[in-house]
Amino acid sequence: MLNLTLGMNLWEEANYYIPGGTMLLSKNKNLFSPEYWPCYYKKAKGYVVEDLDGNQFIDFASNGIGACTLGFANTEVDEHVIKTVQNGVMSSLNCPADVSLAKRLVDLHPWSDMVRFARSGGEANAISIRIARAASGRDKVAICGYHGWHDWYLSANIADKDQLGEHLLEGLGSKGVPSILKDTVIPIRYNNFDDLEKIKENDDIGVLKMEPTRTFKPATGYLESIREICDNKGIILIFDECTSGFREANGGVHLNLPVAPDMCILGKALGNGYAITAVLGRRDIMEHAIDTFISSTFWTEAIGPNAALKTLEIIDREKTWITLPNLGKQVKDIWLRYGANYQIELVVSGLDALPVFRFTGDNSSILKTAFTEMMLDRRILATTQFYPSIAHDSNSINLYESAVKDVFSTISQHINQSLPVHELCIGKICNTSFKRLN
Numbered sequence: 001m002l003n004l005t006l007g008m009n010l011w012e013e014a015n016y017y018i019p020g021g022t023m024l025l026s027k028n029k030n031l032f033s034p035e036y037w038p039c040y041y042k043k044a045k046g047y048v049v050e051d052l053d054g055n056q057f058i059d060f061a062s063n064g065i066g067a068c069t070l071g072f073a074n075t076e077v078d079e080h081v082i083k084t085v086q087n088g089v090m091s092s093l094n095c096p097a098d099v100s101l102a103k104r105l106v107d108l109h110p111w112s113d114m115v116r117f118a119r120s121g122g123e124a125n126a127i128s129i130r131i132a133r134a135a136s137g138r139d140k141v142a143i144c145g146y147h148g149w150h151d152w153y154l155s156a157n158i159a160d161k162d163q164l165g166e167h168l169l170e171g172l173g174s175k176g177v178p179s180i181l182k183d184t185v186i187p188i189r190y191n192n193f194d195d196l197e198k199i200k201e202n203d204d205i206g207v208l209k210m211e212p213t214r215t216f217k218p219a220t221g222y223l224e225s226i227r228e229i230c231d232n233k234g235i236i237l238i239f240d241e242c243t244s245g246f247r248e249a250n251g252g253v254h255l256n257l258p259v260a261p262d263m264c265i266l267g268k269a270l271g272n273g274y275a276i277t278a279v280l281g282r283r284d285i286m287e288h289a290i291d292t293f294i295s296s297t298f299w300t301e302a303i304g305p306n307a308a309l310k311t312l313e314i315i316d317r318e319k320t321w322i323t324l325p326n327l328g329k330q331v332k333d334i335w336l337r338y339g340a341n342y343q344i345e346l347v348v349s350g351l352d353a354l355p356v357f358r359f360t361g362d363n364s365s366i367l368k369t370a371f372t373e374m375m376l377d378r379r380i381l382a383t384t385q386f387y388p389s390i391a392h393d394s395n396s397i398n399l400y401e402s403a404v405k406d407v408f409s410t411i412s413q414h415i416n417q418s419l420p421v422h423e424l425c426i427g428k429i430c431n432t433s434f435k436r437l438n
């Protein structure tokens, strides 16, 4: 057993001072193992994380919730940021890197003309909705995917608290979101052609926002149908590529798909862990940003755009959009191979660069908890999804493979002896995690 005392104690204290213990749901230990999770880190470099108790793990989990595709603390990005810091990250004047970054992103996405920056994915989503509502002159928004925590999005759950169940988390409360926003957001199910009729029939919808692909590939003709409906009805199509961007293409994953959006959101991988997100769009739409008020002090600090410029240089040089899906494919193959060898039922899905698996059957949460805890004992931070980084080398993949083999074999022996599966876990079982359907 690992000694995780300092981390666990700090988590207890955190919950006294910070409601929910953390600012990000995906860093809540209860999603992984309520009683055996390191919770806090001291140091992260490459693919190695050291926790507060001094345990070192290789990260086969989310690699900074998907932010660090170049690995943690990438030396080149960090050195560029340090120079930026030394020149002053804030001033009464603008930062020229904003313009260089906007030009670079427009070059990478030839359908776009203009860019606005923010520092989080939720903010960028809220910005895009404001601009798109202003441009379309209509209030209602159709959505498909996860688009952040703001009122506009969470209002989908006012009418029925499970409306976002297929896009975010089941039963998510919307207390504090003005009830007057009820019915302003219409969720549609991914790859469901019938749901597209809802959009065709509703003349109040001015915006359709979606993750173009994530857990599943688009069905034949699906995105093309969406594009056609949007064109016919004057609906602004926004692709939220906060997470999918820069993993399977040098830009949004839509660059590999048959359809271009009218606006697009990029985040996460854009700054390799430094806070920077972007809203790209066509000029005729983006210019509506000045008909309304969208403005914030820290959207003008210099670290974010400078980190992004260096990150984009490395992405381009290293062709990370080839490496990341290759790594993901290897990990998918490990899950499938040892799942089959040890008769463990699981389903593998997701973009190759964002692979996920799910234990099937009634014991899925118990098995997820057991898997996580047993992988930790083998010094691997792992859950049922893996966000690869180019720091992951063959050595780390080999270590991961032998740990998965070992853990699946242990689970299988336990099940074959008809022993209660919860005995595989240290204590409480993890909560249901994000459930994504696109």
Ligand SMILES: Cc1ncc(COP(=O)(O)O)c(C=O)c1O
Binding pocket: 120, 121, 122, 123, 125, 145, 146, 147, 148, 149, 211, 240, 241, 242, 243, 244, 267
């Ligand atoms: C598609 C998508 N949109 C928006 C967000 C929200 O981004 P943030 O957590 O930076 O606010 C996420 C985060 O996971 C995401 O995956």
